Amino acid sequence: MKNKFKVTDLLLSWSIPVILLISWYVATLGQSSASLFPPPGDVGSAIIRMLNDGTLAKNIEISAVRAAAGFVIGGIIGFLLGVVNGQVKLAEKILNTPIQMIRNVPHLAMLPVILIWFGIGETAKVVLISLGTFFPIYLNTFHGIRYVDASLIEMGKTYGLNRWQLFKDIIFPGAMSSIMIGVRQSLGRMWLTLIVAETVAAKSGIGFMATNAREFMLMDVILLSLIIYALLGSISDFVAGLIEKRILRWHSNFRKA
Structure with a gap:
């Protein structure tokens, strides 16, 4: 029964992409490869052609390394600044304001300066x-640590936990759900930023x-x-979701999943 539900979930999750693919095929029937909206078969031919000459694998590898490094x-x-500012009031007073000022500047608008x-x-x-x-990781780490249930922290102090033990056993696990939200948001921004960076200033x-x-x-x-970007984004988010379930398997919401 459990496997049946997994297959059903898989079919549902891919239902819209399959419908879009079928709609794409129907909408482009009779169109030539020179049209502004080529049929799926032409894209498939491009995949085979670029796999044979090695350019597709090479470009995907280069983009993946760039994205992972950033x-x-x-x-x-x-994460480190979120932990420090979430734990130390003095650090928050000194660092949080300039961080928020920089955050309000769209990072893509900084591309000319960075170049x-x-x-x-x-x-x-x-x-x-x-x-x-x-x-995203900074904000969600900061928020998660700052809003851990105060009663749990007080209970830890009652049991004689020191500062490191409080962080390791109570604060960090309590903030992990918020941190993982930041990770998944950052993955989306990672691919968006990569697209801009590679279309403006790249030779691979x-x-x-695409350019x-x-x-x-x-x-x-x-x-x-575009399809490769979408697939890479979906794969990275899927992997992050698996890691999230693994890390938070103690949480009631993830035990039910």
Whole structure:
């Protein structure tokens, strides 16, 4: 019965993408590959062509490494600052205001400045992605730690837990649900930022592949690039969801899942 429910959930989760694919096929019947909206078969042919010459795998690998590097750097900094500001009042008073000021500047608007400071190499892209992923993790870590149930903390103090034990056994587990929300939000911003970074200043990657295809009006490659971004985003969010269930398996809501 449990496996039946899993299959049903899988079918439901993929129902809309399948419907869109069928609608795409029906809407493009009779259209040539040179049209502005090529049929799915042409995109499939582009996949085979680019897999055979190695460009597809290479560009996906480069984009994935860029995204992962920016996510790890921005995520670690955001998590650490969220923990410090959530735990130490003095740190919050000193650091939170400038962080909020920077947060109100759209990180994509900082691209020209970042390009001037860091050039058009890999560093600029990683810095921009780090900025995009920093704030959701910081805000959710800060919020999660600050709003852990005070009665649990008092109970821990009653049992003689020191500051580190309180954080490890009560505060951090209590904030983990909020932190994982920040992680999943950051993953979405990670791919969005990567698209912008690679279409503006890149000589490789999925965004470069799409930009280069635009110059030659290769709509099948452009659509393929968009589909790859969507799939990578879905896969990363799916993996984050599995990790979330694993970490929070003690929580009643995740035990039911």
